[in-house]
Amino acid sequence: MSKTYEYVPEPALVKGNHDFKDITAMITDINIRPTPKGWYVAFGIANMLLLLLLGSIGYLVWEGTGIWGLNSPVGWGWAIINFVWWVGIGHAGTLISAILFLFRQGWRTAINRFAEAMTIFAVMCAGIFPAIHVGRIWVVYWMFPLPNQMLMWPNFNSPLLWDVFAVSTYFTVSLLFWYVGLVPDLATVRDRIKSKIGKMAYGVFALGWRGSNRHWWNYEKSYMILAGLATPLVLSVHTIVSFDFAVSIIPGWHTTIFPPYFVAGAVFSGFAMVLSLMIICRKIYGLEDIMTIDHMEKMNIVVLVTGTMVGFAYIMEQFIAWYSGVEYEKFIFMMRAAGPYAWAYWIMFACNVFSPQFFWSKKLRRNVTFTFIISIIVNIGMWFERFVITVTSLSTDFLPSSWGYYSPTIWDVATYVGTFGLFFTFFLLFLRFLPMVAVAELKGVMPQADPHNYDEDGEFVPPKVEVPEPYKNQTNQ
């Protein structure tokens, strides 16, 4: 059999004819030039939502968790749903910055800064819920192993305590990773900005970075080690989040599929969130040459893969519930698909399993508007996933006499909507004051950065694409 082979070269990561100076200017000018008016409008709206959050938290502290819709069988409501949802969103940032780094995926450099910022702010939003749901927020420090007047310690055998350690470690490590990446770029802004205050501020945070290759040498090592640490960390964090459910004996929660299923779902929703944010920002800030359609397509493939994994998990859960022969397990999965919360289950199923399947089509993967719509749908679906898991299992538990229907109150909604205020307040500050693309890393993946792409006279020669010969012997075998 004869085959014709076609060699498809890797497309250039940065489109257009940009040199290093252009890249620096494109990204850091956003920080240096005066604030655009539209930014103030967006910031104002975000601030109002933030006030809503602070107001709802204030009222919660004053009045107690009774203002939420929690009732007797359903003791976990929107607080844990929102917590898991926001933490999950955060995971895409670490996946892009750490796992894709270890896999040497050069395209991550266009979006990693951005996604890491999203991670940090999403984890901040997530962290609020466990902190405020404790009721007596003034003794929230009991969650940490600190000496107290009761001479008691937290229980290290409890998944809820594992969560405290996992999320706080995750936040700290993400912040450190982000900051390490930022240092060279802050130095770039420091060297370009004219205002005295700006020079001072960026100068302090740039720590006196001067691009020394003796420094880069340790820096790259540090970056690689951090990526190596963040990779198992991100997997462990959502695993431990799933343990909050899986280690209990509630039907529908007590399953071993939870850790991988939660991690896949987290990556799924996080990539969708990165896409939503990226599609808006690349347009507004004119970064289409850096965050290209190729990037969007690659991310859509991740969305497709993880979405399908999530779909597999939904079906496998149903199968195992039947196969296990456990009465309660079988019943709860029946109730999910056909019980009082069937509407939520099918919203979840449609958004998470069916909607990403459109991305099998290359044309749709490369369609900006379509991708944006799907990315929003996916995040709605992932919110419903957590809703279904949390609420269905609790509302119809072992004893029919204690069953009850759960609905949120206005304060549940206000707190959730308010977290968007927190998220976007920080995100807008980030867009305004910090380089939103990793300038140094992006330059590093351009062909001009490779010393081999220069001829004897030191002139840049674009790398030639070598088309390998078709493997001739194969036809004979």
Place this chain on the structure above:
Amino acid sequence: MDKKHSDKTIYGILAEFKNPRELTDASKTIVESGYRNFDTFSPFPIHGIDKAMNLNKSKLGWIVAGHGLLGLLGGVALIYFTMVVDYPMNISGKSLINVPAWIPVLFELTVLLSAFGAVFGMFFLNGLPKFNHPLFDSENFKKATDDGFFVCIESEDPQFEEEKVSKFLKDAGATNIETIYEE
């Protein structure tokens, strides 16, 4: 210019190169000519320049390993003290030393401390933060974080002689050669 600086000591000679390749080649030449106290500067890490500059392996891995071990052992000590020694809880006669349940927290603490080691260890090895540096006096050096590639041969080098080094760098193809003074 020289008069202004006549009473100051020289920090080194700074020279600019055109691109990553010239910088790598220059590093090789500098090492071959026997200079030891020099550094190169670029807006991004250059592939292969570590070999050209003859850099030793980074010691950072050891720092991280030490911190990771500290996190792990510290975690064991914390959990053992709180769960076994100070406040033992007898739950249906189960063993107090419940290692599987300790793994998540021990893992997180190991990662946390390792990350501290990786970040602060890196800044420590690089001697940062250092807000002022003789090189920051050079206006041209601002390009080092944008699109400039620089070499600086420091006066601490035993072979250092101002004229000789300037000529040497010029022969290596450098432009914008300037003398940097200590402040």
